[in-house]
Amino acid sequence: MVVHGFSKSYCMTGWRLGWVTGPEWFMRHFHRVRYSASMAANTFAQHGALEALAESSSDYYREVYQDYGARRELFVAAWERAGLAQRPGPGAFVMMIDVRDLGLAAEELAGIMVERARTVMWPGTRFGGCGEGYLRVGLVVPQERLRTFATRLGEVVQAGELL
DSSP: OEEEESTTTTTOTTSOOEEEEOOHHHHHHHHHHHHHHOSOOOHHHHHHHHHHHSGGGHHHHHHHHHHHHHHHHHHHHHHHHTTOOOOOOSSOSEEEEEOGGGOSOHHHHHHHHHHHHOOOOEEGGGGOGGGTTEEEEEOOSOHHHHHHHHHHHHHHHHTTTTO
16 A cells, blocks of 8 residues: 655645555555545645646656755754764655754753754654654755754754753
């Protein structure tokens, strides 16, 4: 079974549009469940999805993916310069930063970063118990602002201003 959506891959967050595919025996049963949960996507979302999947849109999405990749690399490099090795995932415009080596609770560290680095990041625990030791960051701002945030973060971590 494969479940996918348009939110992240096609910059259509909030449109609540996606698809599921799988073996025929599974899809017969899944269709009954899905039908009771939702009837159909709204018209504008369907038209947007068709345009997103059109060949004419491929250059646009290639540029978007490259831009977010560059933003992710910039942010990962900043954390690594601060002494915190990262293992980023391959996509999306958000990432979970591994801060376990700092020895602070994610909630506490997020507060310190707001106060001292003037940068907002979500504690990973807001996304479940396995998020302890991680901060979630959005990469949706322009690269220049990310550079500024990354510099501030590095200064706070390297200066040992965490306690």
